[in-house]
Amino acid sequence: MANPGLRKVSIKENNSPYKWHIIRWSFVLLINFFFFASFYFDIQLLEGTLSGSRLFGFHLADPFAAIQTMFASKVFNTNLIIGAVTIGVFYLLFGGRSFCSWVCPFHFIAEMNDYLKKYLKNKNILQFKQHTFDRKLKYIIFFLFIALATLSGLTIFEIINPVSALSRAFVYGPGVVLIFVIGLLVFELLFSRRGWCRFFCPVGVSYILLGFISPLKIHWNNEKCSNCKDCQKVCMVPHVLTESVNKGKTTFVVSGECTRCGLCIDACDDGALKYKTKYLDKLI
Amino acid sequence: MSEKKTKTTGLPRRAFLKGSSYGILAGATLLSAAGAFTLKNKKPLLRPPGALKESTFLASCIKCGQCLQVCPPQVIELAGLDQGFGIGTPYITPSKGACILCSGLPCVLSCPTGALDHHISEGKEAHMGLAVISSPNTCLSIKGESDIPTRISRIENTQGHEKEIQLGYLLDSSLKKLDGQQKTLWLEKFKLSEFNKDSHLVISKTTLHQSQLWIWVKEFLLTSSLSKEACTICLSECPIKDEAPIVFKSKEASNTAAIPIIQKSCVGCGMCEMLCPTEKTSITIIPQAKWKES
Numbered sequence: 001m002a003n004p005g006l007r008k009v010s011i012k013e014n015n016s017p018y019k020w021h022i023i024r025w026s027f028v029l030l031i032n033f034f035f036f037a038s039f040y041f042d043i044q045l046l047e048g049t050l051s052g053s054r055l056f057g058f059h060l061a062d063p064f065a066a067i068q069t070m071f072a073s074k075v076f077n078t079n080l081i082i083g084a085v086t087i088g089v090f091y092l093l094f095g096g097r098s099f100c101s102w103v104c105p106f107h108f109i110a111e112m113n114d115y116l117k118k119y120l121k122n123k124n125i126l127q128f129k130q131h132t133f134d135r136k137l138k139y140i141i142f143f144l145f146i147a148l149a150t151l152s153g154l155t156i157f158e159i160i161n162p163v164s165a166l167s168r169a170f171v172y173g174p175g176v177v178l179i180f181v182i183g184l185l186v187f188e189l190l191f192s193r194r195g196w197c198r199f200f201c202p203v204g205v206s207y208i209l210l211g212f213i214s215p216l217k218i219h220w221n222n223e224k225c226s227n228c229k230d231c232q233k234v235c236m237v238p239h240v241l242t243e244s245v246n247k248g249k250t251t252f253v254v255s256g257e258c259t260r261c262g263l264c265i266d267a268c269d270d271g272a273l274k275y276k277t278k279y280l281d282k283l284i
Numbered sequence: 285m286s287e288k289k290t291k292t293t294g295l296p297r298r299a300f301l302k303g304s305s306y307g308i309l310a311g312a313t314l315l316s317a318a319g320a321f322t323l324k325n326k327k328p329l330l331r332p333p334g335a336l337k338e339s340t341f342l343a344s345c346i347k348c349g350q351c352l353q354v355c356p357p358q359v360i361e362l363a364g365l366d367q368g369f370g371i372g373t374p375y376i377t378p379s380k381g382a383c384i385l386c387s388g389l390p391c392v393l394s395c396p397t398g399a400l401d402h403h404i405s406e407g408k409e410a411h412m413g414l415a416v417i418s419s420p421n422t423c424l425s426i427k428g429e430s431d432i433p434t435r436i437s438r439i440e441n442t443q444g445h446e447k448e449i450q451l452g453y454l455l456d457s458s459l460k461k462l463d464g465q466q467k468t469l470w471l472e473k474f475k476l477s478e479f480n481k482d483s484h485l486v487i488s489k490t491t492l493h494q495s496q497l498w499i500w501v502k503e504f505l506l507t508s509s510l511s512k513e514a515c516t517i518c519l520s521e522c523p524i525k526d527e528a529p530i531v532f533k534s535k536e537a538s539n540t541a542a543i544p545i546i547q548k549s550c551v552g553c554g555m556c557e558m559l560c561p562t563e564k565t566s567i568t569i570i571p572q573a574k575w576k577e578s
Contacts, residue, residue, distance in 0.1 A: 038353070039349075039353050047350055047353050047354075047394075048348040048349065048350045048353070048396070049347075049348045049349060051346050051347055051348050052346040052347075052348030052350065052396040052397065053348060053350070053396075054350065054394070054396070059396045061346065061396055061397075062346075065346050065347075066346070066397075069343060069344050069345070069346050069397055072343035072344075073336075073340050073343035073344040073397075073399075074343075075336075075340065075343075075344055075398060077344075077396075077397050077398035079395075079396050079397070079398065080346070080396055080397045080398065083396055133308075134306075137306075137309060140309065141309065144309075144313060148313070148316075148317060149343075152317065153339060153343050154342060154343060154369065155342075155343060155345075155346075156316050156317060157316070158346070158347060158372070159316065159319070159369070159371050160316060164347060164372070165372075168347065168349065168362065168372055171349065172349055172352070172362055175362070175364055175371065175372070176364050176365040176371070177371060177372075
């Protein structure tokens with residue numbers, strides 16, 4: 001295990017380089033369509049938005065929004081706790097930050113924005129700056145806005161929350177906060193690749209914390225790996241892969257910041273990366 | 285674009301980036317906090333029934349819009365920047381569409397955070413606001429005039445959704461008040477029996493206001509006994525009229541005129557404001573206001 005993968009010749013084992021792209025994008029669109037359709041066609045399937053909803057009448061709530069409202073109002077409502085815990089347990093089982101890549105509408109649009117960025121770069125239309133910020137920033141923002149909510153008694157982040165603003169826009173029509181969302185997309189396009197999701201978004205932080213302990217992880221098979229680093233070129237948070245692929249320390253991508261998007265799996269020609277459940281194989 | 289090497293600032297690149305990140309962070313925090321407080325003090329909004337005290341409501345509402353989704357008369361909207369701090373929070377504009385305090389209060393049941401408090405189970409327990417006679421000079425009841433002519437002209441001069449609402453209420457309330465021979469005549473004309481009055485609204489919404497029948501209804505109502513009574517629409521259409529939220533105090537000089545006085549049981553649903561037939565409504569809701577002995 002000490003050696004990183006060093007196979008000399010790359011044998012193409014992965015025949016479907018868009019498999020997880022297609023599955024994941026369909027899933028994002030489907031979930032957000034369910035929110036839209038539940039109201040528009042009145043089918044009562046998944047009512048509400050991403051900050052709070054009911055699935056067949058069962059309450060669900062976004063953990064960060066729930067924490068903010070509870071700390072701001074100092075009221076601990078049973079339905080809200082049930083909703084947030086349900087979501088928490090679900091993402092604890094299914095990959096934590098998988099929320100970001102499999103559900104979040106901002107992530108989806110930012111991903112498309114990133115393709116636009118790549119296209120403009122390849123055509124030499126624009127040269128872009130690639131600012132990076134401190135990754136710890138989002139954790140500070142997370143606790144900062146909880147503190148602000150507690151002190152001010154107002155859910156301050158929820159005014160500008162681009163995730164719920166987009167979700168609301170899909171269900172109830174566009175609102176003013178979309179200006180902020182567009183601003184973020186321009187910022188990502190011109191200054192910092194996927195900047196919001198990687199460095200700032202506190203909504204993702206609650207899912208990151210769950211992602212550290214979630215058993216659903218990306219597994220790295222060092223015998224198949226030719227160490228081409230294609231996976232790190234496509235990854236939004238490439239530092240999560242270096243631990244295993246570059247240093248060979250672990251066979252699982254252990255960081256909670258991994259979004260389980262599957263881009264690395266699709267990019268890997270060697271078939272060295274796969275979704276696996278960490279503790280399940282030991283149990284069996 | 286390969287001029288990176290010539291960069292000779294004293295500050296190391298990494299330190300600069302770190303500095304800029306925290307700068308952005310501090311700036312964003314200050315801006316959002318300042319923004320929140322400047323937006324906070326705006327005109328109060330009429331919240332759905334069961335809403336907590338405004339400050340707690342703003343803190344509790346998770347902005348999911350589920351109350352809007354389940355609202356049977358579809359009168360709840362989500363606030364934008366115009367309405368101040370509570371972007372995405374629900375409110376009602378009674379002049380456009382009032383809360384009907386429907387049984388079971390589905391909006392309260394749907395609320396995941398308790399911002400609409402589950403402790404109330406009936407419309408009459410709500411405290412949304414308070415009605416006031418904002419323009420006593422135009423009030424038909426104080427003038428002792430009938431509401432029928434004004435309502436008919438309103439129906440003829442408006443369009444779309446508002447027209448249908450007003451027409452529906454005119455037909456419904458007329459039927460309720462008619463008695464004896466006039467009622468029989470009315471039911472015959474609409475080909476209705478005493479037992480299937482419900483189809484009334486169906487007829488009204490689809491075809492009535494374009495048809496011969498409308499001319500008959502106009503004539504009938506203008507010559508009926510209803511045209512001789514003073515307007516009491518704010519009370520007669522009130523969803524909690526059994527609680528007597530409005531009491532009419534007769535003026536001695538005339539026999540039909542009466543002054544409507546708002547009582548403590550008024551919850552501020554806004555039905556009276558929506559249906560008040562005068563051009564500028566004579567009764568308006570003051571959102572979140574509390575009743576005081578006067």
